[in-house]
Amino acid sequence: MSDIEREVHAVAQRAKDAAADLAPLSRAVKDQALLAIADALVKRADEITAANAQDVERARRDGTSPAMIDRLTLNPARIEAIADAVREIVELPDPVGESVRGSILPNGLDLRQIRVPLGVIGIIYEGRPNVTADAAALCLKSGNAALLRGSSSAYDSNTAIVGVLRDALEGTGVPVDAVQMVPGRTRESSTALMRARGLVDVLIPRGGGSLIQAVVRDSTVPVIETGEGLCHVYVDADADLDKALAIAVNAKAQRCSVCNSAETLLVHEAVADAFLPRVLASLAEAEVTVHGDDRVQAVAAAHPTGATVVEATEEDWTTEYLSMDLAVRVVPDVDAALAHIRKYSTQHTEAIITDSLSTSRYFVSRVDSAAVMVNASTRFTDGGEFGFGAEIGISTQKLHARGPMGLTEMTSTKYVVTGDGHLK
């Protein structure tokens, strides 16, 4: 074991011990601690912005893009917003202790399945330092210890924020080691976290596809995959084309950089001639570049709309653009749409636009994704929209949690069985 591995394991062991003390705490104790955290963030905003300034200066020297520098930058207003997000988590119900099911068994045993914390949650995330406080607060509220491993580009900011959080926990009843930063800035330290099986109960990577794939590949700790979204909108033969038009543009262009935006539009050939000229015009207006198949290109040539239409290649069907680009394909029927989705989807969100109840039923039962939208934009797959209050990420895997992960999805369960001397 290298020094950094030993250090990471020591931190993880402290997290495990803290988790044992945190698990039985009442909601009131945890909420008081969260309020103390929110207050401390605002009170000590100067320290945090001073540390952040060092990260920002380093990023500038390294030639980081203005967009990335903006994501990295903290100011008093943004810190206030982070504190407000923590206060919103205070208002959410505590999932711990919820009775999931229960009954009296035929032999008189009283069986209850209740929600308990997972234990120690490791979060590996990229540039934005606001994730630090947000992830820690969600972990604490759900009774879990947080091990935070942010980007090295935000190391000073994260160190300052975690320092403020830990100071705020002093005397609240929540163990200070329930929030810790993983030591080290190198890849070795994140690898040590991924190998801390038995100390860390789950790893949640938050960020781009390459980060998530690296964690899935290297981790021996169970991982919840989040966020990759190659989402499809299918416009059926029986679609209301006005609604289809509005949804296609909204799903792509309302905010193109997020995982629940659409990347591919599939159009039933029966409505292709009526729909494509209209949607190409609207996409042109929204400044979306279309990557179209032969049929789409032919329609674009026949109906000049000012749209930029380039030839779609195999790569376009597999690309999560996260930009103002949209792949568009004409399909002969709903089965072809389903086959395309089955082949290329990341199983995040797919939408069908149709007025046919039977086609909608068919599509919904055969799409294997975290969310299926019927006559609604893919952009609604979101913990806030779904009423969960906050989310730690959107799971694209099938085990444990699927779709937006709120506090409930950050728990496990245990069975409590009460008898009176029962023997088998």
Added chain:
Amino acid sequence: MSDIEREVHAVAQRAKDAAADLAPLSRAVKDQALLAIADALVKRADEITAANAQDVERARRDGTSPAMIDRLTLNPARIEAIADAVREIVELPDPVGESVRGSILPNGLDLRQIRVPLGVIGIIYEGRPNVTADAAALCLKSGNAALLRGSSSAYDSNTAIVGVLRDALEGTGVPVDAVQMVPGRTRESSTALMRARGLVDVLIPRGGGSLIQAVVRDSTVPVIETGEGLCHVYVDADADLDKALAIAVNAKAQRCSVCNSAETLLVHEAVADAFLPRVLASLAEAEVTVHGDDRVQAVAAAHPTGATVVEATEEDWTTEYLSMDLAVRVVPDVDAALAHIRKYSTQHTEAIITDSLSTSRYFVSRVDSAAVMVNASTRFTDGGEFGFGAEIGISTQKLHARGPMGLTEMTSTKYVVTGDGHLK
């Protein structure tokens, strides 16, 4: 890729395609297929026993123990029992399609979370060929395709059984490739299964600790750990000693070879003098060898009961005996019992025997195991006892499923969101 890897991946790809067709099938179609399977097993019992005879003969030649040969052997009565178990699964409710939660969101969107199959489930298991039909039936009922990898010692039996199952599926509407055996008898073929990420949704190892640990270590496919049970019984200062005595003996000796039997007995020192002589006598009567700490040995010396009491070493606290051996330790208080459990438990099942409501509450909230028994034997942690009808295993992990896994735990969920042209 080696030939066997290519072969295993081809089988897994067929399973994935079959799973897509299986997912939307109704309960009626699946139940008819299961009844056809049960009938075929009985009708073709001769073929199965003939194949089994080859496995048994090979095992004899290899000098396999009589107990193992008994577990391997099939006869018409045992095949009838396997068929009956399949018929019992027919009677269980279908978890697929169950609405887990649902509401109308403030914007009018209709949100429903519904149960869906996991997809492809790989089962890696040891000697007993009855697992083959049982696991396949549980997978089919929950809408999942089964990839079965049994022990090479039961290869001929498993091949015959899977052949019967697949023939029975012909014409039922359930795709034949929903049940497949993983080709090959070598370690390479099971390793290929463990690496079929993207084709196999989850692996469930069923068997001893070393099998399970090997799968956890080598698999890139998500694994559900099952079965390792180092279970504790804690006799509190406020225990009813008659009940404590009966439960301690039952938990150990009623059937010692199973995961929910007790391996360690912890006794509060306040009741040690009153309880230990009695429990040592009862354990002696049940022919249990006691591995005791100094205090236990002293009591045994002072009160000759005919009990075999040997010195407990560190190894005894970490051993899942699965035999008529029990480690016994005296602890100063409930916190010491909890600390011992936290250090040595496999997080399967722990029991407390107490009449104190506050101590029971304290113990239950601080034990981090799949099941906590209060005044009941650890032997009750079982899918059948819990009323789940059947189980694919007992999960000792915290993600996805914890404790006995019935049909519900063999599913995932998806969100279906229905709107009327909703835009974000």
